[in-house]
Amino acid sequence: MPAVSAGQTPPPAADAPNVPRDAPETDTAPPEVASRERISLLRIIEAGSWAATIIALGFTGWQIFQWREDRKADLSLEMVARFSDLEYAGRARRQLAQFWWENSDDLAKVTAVDGGIPPAQRRNFLDLLFQRQPAPQRQMQFAAVSEMANFFDQVELCIATKRCDAQIATDYFCGYAANFADLYQGPLTQVRETFGTAGLGTGLQNFVEARCDD
Numbered sequence: 001m002p003a004v005s006a007g008q009t010p011p012p013a014a015d016a017p018n019v020p021r022d023a024p025e026t027d028t029a030p031p032e033v034a035s036r037e038r039i040s041l042l043r044i045i046e047a048g049s050w051a052a053t054i055i056a057l058g059f060t061g062w063q064i065f066q067w068r069e070d071r072k073a074d075l076s077l078e079m080v081a082r083f084s085d086l087e088y089a090g091r092a093r094r095q096l097a098q099f100w101w102e103n104s105d106d107l108a109k110v111t112a113v114d115g116g117i118p119p120a121q122r123r124n125f126l127d128l129l130f131q132r133q134p135a136p137q138r139q140m141q142f143a144a145v146s147e148m149a150n151f152f153d154q155v156e157l158c159i160a161t162k163r164c165d166a167q168i169a170t171d172y173f174c175g176y177a178a179n180f181a182d183l184y185q186g187p188l189t190q191v192r193e194t195f196g197t198a199g200l201g202t203g204l205q206n207f208v209e210a211r212c213d214d
Contacts, residue, residue, distance in 0.1 A: 076168035079155055083173070089151040095144035103129050119182060127186035145187045146200065152177050153203030159211070160203075166211065174212035181208045 082088040100107065106129065130141055155173055158164035181204055188201050 072163060072165040073168060075158060075163055076165040076172075079158065079164060079169065080172050083151070089148060092144040092147035092151070095140060096148070099129075099133075099141055099144075123183060123186055126183060130187055142187055142191050142194075145184050146191045146195075146197075148180060148184075149188055149191075149201040149204050152180070152207055153199075153201065156203035156207040159207070170211045173207070177204060178208050178212045181205060 082090070083093070084090045086094065106125075130138060133141060152173070155164070155169055155177075159166045159169055181201070192198055192200055
């Protein structure tokens with residue numbers, strides 16, 4: 001450095017080479033701290049992914065459950081439609097109703113008895129009316145009884161396998177099914193014995209006893 005004479009201002013000190021003046025200090029975190037931060041971020045992302053998956057599965061499960069409930073209601077309403085459809089159970093119902101109309105005079109005599117008649121005697125009276133019919137007509141009546149029993153067997157099976165809505169089925173069918181099961185015991189027994197269909201009407205009986213008793 002050259003000598004400085006008296007009265008002269010000394011030159012400024014030279015800056016350090018390759019170091020800019022007023023350069024900010026570098027804040028460098030230790031490697032282990034940065035690694036922990038990355039792991040924490042990955043865990044947060046993974047937890048969010050699991051939560052989204054669980055929510056999606058829950059929503060899908062709810063949709064499947066709702067679809068099954070809607071399907072059960074639809075099948076129950078299909079059974080209701082078949083109950084009145086003349087191509088299905090409605091035809092048998094009409095046949096049995098016609099039988100009652102044709103024997104309305106005899107039925108009026110029975111219902112005129114004070115206090116009515118006991119159920120067992122009422123069933124016996126119905127059996128006698130069946131036997132009085134001409135053979136072709138009697139066969140049609142037995143076929144109608146068989147068809148109605150088979151229909152209610154299907155209703156009970158649909159409920160038991162959880163394919164039909166039990167509440168809809170019981171609300172709509174219990175009244176008719178209970179009367180049918182009680183009144184047509186004789187003809188139904190004869191159909192079973194004649195055709196060897198011992199299981200016919202089993203579902204009907206289960207439906208009435210398990211679902212229609214108050």
